[in-house]
Amino acid sequence: MSSTPFDPQSPGAAPAAAPPPALPSGPGSAPFVRLPKSPGLAAFLSLFPGLGQVYNGRIARAFVFFFAWVGSIYLTASGHEFPFAFVIPFVYLFNIIDAWKGANAANARFLGGRSEPDEQQEIESPVWGGSLALFGVLILFNNLGWLDLDRLARWWPLLLIAVGAYFVYASLEARKAAGGSGE
Amino acid sequence: MSRSGFSPEGVTFGVCLVALGVLGTLANLGKLELLPLLRTYWPLSLVLWGALELVDLTLRRSSRGRS
Numbered sequence: 001m002s003s004t005p006f007d008p009q010s011p012g013a014a015p016a017a018a019p020p021p022a023l024p025s026g027p028g029s030a031p032f033v034r035l036p037k038s039p040g041l042a043a044f045l046s047l048f049p050g051l052g053q054v055y056n057g058r059i060a061r062a063f064v065f066f067f068a069w070v071g072s073i074y075l076t077a078s079g080h081e082f083p084f085a086f087v088i089p090f091v092y093l094f095n096i097i098d099a100w101k102g103a104n105a106a107n108a109r110f111l112g113g114r115s116e117p118d119e120q121q122e123i124e125s126p127v128w129g130g131s132l133a134l135f136g137v138l139i140l141f142n143n144l145g146w147l148d149l150d151r152l153a154r155w156w157p158l159l160l161i162a163v164g165a166y167f168v169y170a171s172l173e174a175r176k177a178a179g180g181s182g183e
Numbered sequence: 184m185s186r187s188g189f190s191p192e193g194v195t196f197g198v199c200l201v202a203l204g205v206l207g208t209l210a211n212l213g214k215l216e217l218l219p220l221l222r223t224y225w226p227l228s229l230v231l232w233g234a235l236e237l238v239d240l241t242l243r244r245s246s247r248g249r250s
């Protein structure tokens with residue numbers, strides 16, 4: 001947690017014309033800035049789901065990952081293999097990636113920079129919120145007996161088609177945006 | 184992460200804890216059965232979380248549009 005903050009007002013600092021406080025990079029400046037979070041440690045702690053998020057200081061997210069992991073194992077074991085058997089590895093791997101990215105984002109904030117571009121892109125997309133809500137509605141309807149997810153099990157490859165189509169669409173959009181902005 | 188003033192997962196977690204506390208109290212008073220209720224209605228937490236993520240996104244977009 002301890003750090004060596006760079007003070008642009010100090011006598012040995014960069015010229016006053018440089019507006020944002022930048023990292024010292026020259027040979028005469030402070031050689032080392034200790035980052036507050038280690039992405040590797042965050043990912044390692046996430047081998048137990050939620051612990052990496054606790055390390056990153058995101059307690060609510062930690063609980064969400066922990067309960068999603070435990071809940072999906074419980075529901076798979078109690079006879080709902082579809083879709084919860086697929087949810088277990090998804091939650092587990094996503095939890096590790098989230099801890100890694102959370103630590104990187106905390107370091108970026110500490111340095112006064114921005115978050116990673118792909119994280120920014122993820123936040124800007126309604127896909128995450130929409131998928132969560134849709135998934136919740138489907139399971140709720142299944143629990144209430146209005147929908148039989150077991151009967152839908154044979155249609156699961158359609159999910160792969162939808163996800164694949166989304167990736168194709170997103171990469172085409174990114175290519176279009178890159179072409180429009182620079183080249 | 185969020186710049187609209189609230190964290191969707193934080194609000195969801197808080198609401199779920201409050202709901203769990205209320206339901207637990209009612210269950211202890213013998214007014215309802217907790218486990219069957221939770222087994223049926225737990226996906227509402229996902230619906231709430233997803234809806235709050237969408238609200239958060241909309242608020243950030245509109246605040247960016249104003250500035």
